Amino acid sequence: MTLPTLSARSHRIQPFHVMALLARARELEAHGRDIVHMEIGEPDFPTAEPVRIAGEQALTQGHTGYLPAAGLPALRAAIAGHYRSRYGLAIDPGRILITPGASGALVVALAMLADPGRNVLLPDPGYPCNRNFVELVDAVPRAVRVDAGTDYQLTPGLAADACDDRTAAMLVGSPGNPTGTLASAADLQGLAALAQRRHIGLIVDEIYHGLHYGADPAQALEHAPDATVVNSFSKYFGMTGWRLGWMVVPRDWAPVAEKLMQNLFISASTPAQYAALACFDEKALEIFESRRAAFRQRRDFLLPALRSLGFHIPGDPAGAFYLYADVSSLCDDSFAFAEDLLEQAGVAVTPGLDFERTAPQRHLRFAYTTDTSRLAEALERIRGFLAAGS
Amino acid sequence: MTLPTLSARSHRIQPFHVMALLARARELEAHGRDIVHMEIGEPDFPTAEPVRIAGEQALTQGHTGYLPAAGLPALRAAIAGHYRSRYGLAIDPGRILITPGASGALVVALAMLADPGRNVLLPDPGYPCNRNFVELVDAVPRAVRVDAGTDYQLTPGLAADACDDRTAAMLVGSPGNPTGTLASAADLQGLAALAQRRHIGLIVDEIYHGLHYGADPAQALEHAPDATVVNSFSKYFGMTGWRLGWMVVPRDWAPVAEKLMQNLFISASTPAQYAALACFDEKALEIFESRRAAFRQRRDFLLPALRSLGFHIPGDPAGAFYLYADVSSLCDDSFAFAEDLLEQAGVAVTPGLDFERTAPQRHLRFAYTTDTSRLAEALERIRGFLAAGS
Ligand SMILES: Cc1ncc(COP(=O)(O)O)c(C=O)c1O
Ligand SMILES: Cc1ncc(COP(=O)(O)O)c(C=O)c1O
Numbered sequence: 013m014t015l016p017t018l019s020a021r022s023h024r025i026q027p028f029h030v031m032a033l034l035a036r037a038r039e040l041e042a043h044g045r046d047i048v049h050m051e052i053g054e055p056d057f058p059t060a061e062p063v064r065i066a067g068e069q070a071l072t073q074g075h076t077g078y079l080p081a082a083g084l085p086a087l088r089a090a091i092a093g094h095y096r097s098r099y100g101l102a103i104d105p106g107r108i109l110i111t112p113g114a115s116g117a118l119v120v121a122l123a124m125l126a127d128p129g130r131n132v133l134l135p136d137p138g139y140p141c142n143r144n145f146v147e148l149v150d151a152v153p154r155a156v157r158v159d160a161g162t163d164y165q166l167t168p169g170l171a172a173d174a175c176d177d178r179t180a181a182m183l184v185g186s187p188g189n190p191t192g193t194l195a196s197a198a199d200l201q202g203l204a205a206l207a208q209r210r211h212i213g214l215i216v217d218e219i220y221h222g223l224h225y226g227a228d229p230a231q232a233l234e235h236a237p238d239a240t241v242v243n244s245f246s247k248y249f250g251m252t253g254w255r256l257g258w259m260v261v262p263r264d265w266a267p268v269a270e271k272l273m274q275n276l277f278i279s280a281s282t283p284a285q286y287a288a289l290a291c292f293d294e295k296a297l298e299i300f301e302s303r304r305a306a307f308r309q310r311r312d313f314l315l316p317a318l319r320s321l322g323f324h325i326p327g328d329p330a331g332a333f334y335l336y337a338d339v340s341s342l343c344d345d346s347f348a349f350a351e352d353l354l355e356q357a358g359v360a361v362t363p364g365l366d367f368e369r370t371a372p373q374r375h376l377r378f379a380y381t382t383d384t385s386r387l388a389e390a391l392e393r394i395r396g397f398l399a400a401g402s
Numbered sequence: 403m404t405l406p407t408l409s410a411r412s413h414r415i416q417p418f419h420v421m422a423l424l425a426r427a428r429e430l431e432a433h434g435r436d437i438v439h440m441e442i443g444e445p446d447f448p449t450a451e452p453v454r455i456a457g458e459q460a461l462t463q464g465h466t467g468y469l470p471a472a473g474l475p476a477l478r479a480a481i482a483g484h485y486r487s488r489y490g491l492a493i494d495p496g497r498i499l500i501t502p503g504a505s506g507a508l509v510v511a512l513a514m515l516a517d518p519g520r521n522v523l524l525p526d527p528g529y530p531c532n533r534n535f536v537e538l539v540d541a542v543p544r545a546v547r548v549d550a551g552t553d554y555q556l557t558p559g560l561a562a563d564a565c566d567d568r569t570a571a572m573l574v575g576s577p578g579n580p581t582g583t584l585a586s587a588a589d590l591q592g593l594a595a596l597a598q599r600r601h602i603g604l605i606v607d608e609i610y611h612g613l614h615y616g617a618d619p620a621q622a623l624e625h626a627p628d629a630t631v632v633n634s635f636s637k638y639f640g641m642t643g644w645r646l647g648w649m650v651v652p653r654d655w656a657p658v659a660e661k662l663m664q665n666l667f668i669s670a671s672t673p674a675q676y677a678a679l680a681c682f683d684e685k686a687l688e689i690f691e692s693r694r695a696a697f698r699q700r701r702d703f704l705l706p707a708l709r710s711l712g713f714h715i716p717g718d719p720a721g722a723f724y725l726y727a728d729v730s731s732l733c734d735d736s737f738a739f740a741e742d743l744l745e746q747a748g749v750a751v752t753p754g755l756d757f758e759r760t761a762p763q764r765h766l767r768f769a770y771t772t773d774t775s776r777l778a779e780a781l782e783r784i785r786g787f788l789a790a791g792s
Binding site: 014015016017018019020021022025026027028031054058059064067068071072074075076077078079112113115116119123124125126127128140141144145148149150180181207208211212213238250251252253254255262264265267268270271272274275276277278279280281282283284 | 404405406407408409410411412415416417418421444448449454457458461462464465466467468469502503505506509513514515516517518530531534535538539540570571597598601602603628640641642643644645652654655657658660661662664665666667668669670671672673674
């Protein structure tokens with residue numbers, strides 16, 4: 013039997029390289045090796061108890077049917093309340109749509125904005141799925157090199173240079189993955205002005221909002237009010253496996269996003285939506301804030317320690333739970349380095365290959381999604397590994 | 403502020419017309435009117451207790467993180483066991499991928515098969531989202547008229563006539579929505595042969611499998627072993643709001659589907675996947691079978707009663723929970739008819755407009771997703787409505 017030819021995009025979309033490392037890590041563990049996991053992009057905390065219990069209650073109460081495509085009205089209102097209390101912003105709940113994760117929101121945002129053959133500006137390095145959301149709709153991901161000089165953020169100047177008549181949108185993240193850096197208010201304002209001038213879309217992924225360890229990050233809806241803002245219950249709210257996120261769109265686009273969602277998703281998970289209502293209770297917010305304090309502690313511990321081992325981490329990554337290190341003074345090829353580090357030292361990290369096109373072999377991402385004692389263990393192992401190699 | 407131009411597909415994708423009716427029904431209910439809902443495409447039963455309890459336990463046990471993109475290995479194995487015990491088929495669990503609903507599976511299937519500008523054959527009438535999954539990837543939905551003469555199923559002959567060099571795939575459903583009719587083994591074999599001969603994809607949506615009221619429906623994986631088969635925990639298994647489904651793909655395509663899923667979804671809902679494990683227990687299967695018996699009873703009650711009122715329902719709709727009626731002897735315009743029926747008689751049904759291009763104004767879909775006493779009430783009201791109008 014010969015199978016039919018697959019779509020061109022099937023070939024263009026790449027699997028994550030870290031998957032091979034992850035599989036190898038699991039194999040080593042199955043053979044009894046102890047592995048410190050610093051490759052994992054999700055909080056190591058389970059869903060907070062008040063949220064979990066709200067989910068259990070939703071099930072007990074029989075909340076198991078489809079919901080309206082745009083989401084549970086009470087949850088849309090609760091998110092509007094969150095923008096009010098946390099950012100001092102009045103956002104019409106009609107602009108807030110509940111999605112299956114930020115992932116689902118990104119699919120809708122790109123489907124709404126990008127026709128085939130048009131290009132979408134993506135800072136490089138960046139979140140590896142982004143280029144593939146663009147590929148899904150046969151638009152062209154255009155990697156724009158960003159570096160430590162702009163805190164790894166896409167600036168209005170870089171964006172203006174990379175824009176052309178075929179540009180449909182720009183997609184930025186703050187705090188960013190893999191770098192943990194923030195977009196400034198001025199950047200967001202400048203990107204909004206550019207978007208306005210060139211009639212292109214601006215998508216801001218704020219999935220790591222709430223996880224910041226210095227000054228409050230700028231909120232896109234304040235500085236770029238017409239941006240399409242993507243967010244999620246996965247990270248700050250600790251609900252990764254529930255698959256729940258949201259997007260905020262300009263008022264006129266809400267019906268467009270909604271009809272796309274009706275068709276593509278029917279609705280987002282019902283128990284998850286009921287559970288998420290509890291995320292905005294005092295008790296849950298306290299838990300989230302104490303977890304944020306734990307992440308800050310880990311960052312404050314890990315950052316200087318890695319630097320002292322020769323990992324070059326520019327600037328001051330002030331959000332998410334990632335450090336992105338230049339390893340060119342330690343090795344020629346970060347992928348081989350990561351493989352060796354796993355095999356010889358039992359420490360799993362993510363090589364730059366998944367995050368960037370420009371200098372993947374020079375970079376490694378460390379996730380501090382494991383507790384300080386394990387981070388200390390990892391640092392010990394890395395120290396030994398580097399000593400053995402030199 | 404002028405907003406950027408939206409993608410062309412944003413304009414091509416249509417909202418469901420039934421939404422306006424649904425909104426009006428809710429409005430009437432808010433004013434105290436009693437409405438019989440026969441427009442709703444989901445079982446009126448809550449998730450079965452063993453499954454719900456398994457979901458609660460999953461939460462209590464902290465199963466709240468991301469899972470592998472392809473799904474929980476135990477669930478993939480359980481689904482393979484289901485194919486073995488129910489259909490006598492040995493399906494490699496490696497070919498089974500867990501998705502966010504059949505909806506997610508259809509996105510992946512089309513993304514895998516259809517390049518922009520290529521066409522996808524869809525029987526008309528059919529499930530309204532199908533054409534929009536095709537639009538998402540900028541392929542061209544090609545409606546192929548099917549009628550009572552072929553049990554509303556796409557036959558190999560009809561498909562061969564509609565196929566051209568730009569055809570990428572055919573997408574059929576059995577039991578079908580909105581017609582409740584089944585594809586025969588011969589149809590599936592013929593479609594598989596055509597797919598093979600023309601090197602095009604064959605996608606079979608079996609979301610209503612299990613809900614059949616006569617002879618067992620043909621299983622696509624038996625008669626079209628290279629087909630991409632889509633299924634779901636939504637309907638027979640009663641888990642609509644949990645957002646969980648699966649797809650079975652040819653072995654060589656499993657890594658392709660998996661990398662698409664990694665990027666588009668990360669993974670399907672974790673509590674849902676643990677809960678779904680309980681779907682294959684004796685106790686749960688008994689509940690599903692007793693619900694099937696209830697649906698059969700409703701169908702056996704509703705079908706002759708509607709016919710006696712002048713609704714023309716051809717053939718013997720033997721699956722799902724829908725009856726698709728030709729109303730041309732009762733009215734000129736099924737949409738206006740549905741509006742009047744709602745306003746004047748308090749019965750909500752779905753007009754053909756959402757399901758077909760050929761003769762939408764001649765058709766109405768009745769869903770028997772409400773119990774027999776309510777169906778009897780609806781029939782009384784319809785009888786009065788028709789008498790008043792004539
Ligand atoms: C930057 C970024 N955006 C979006 C996502 C998608 O997350 P989710 O779909 O769980 O909300 C992730 C997940 O790691 C991410 O890192
Ligand atoms: C024929 C058909 N396919 C697919 C779906 C999608 O269902 P889900 O995503 O809940 O599995 C539906 C839902 O009504 C349907 O009727």
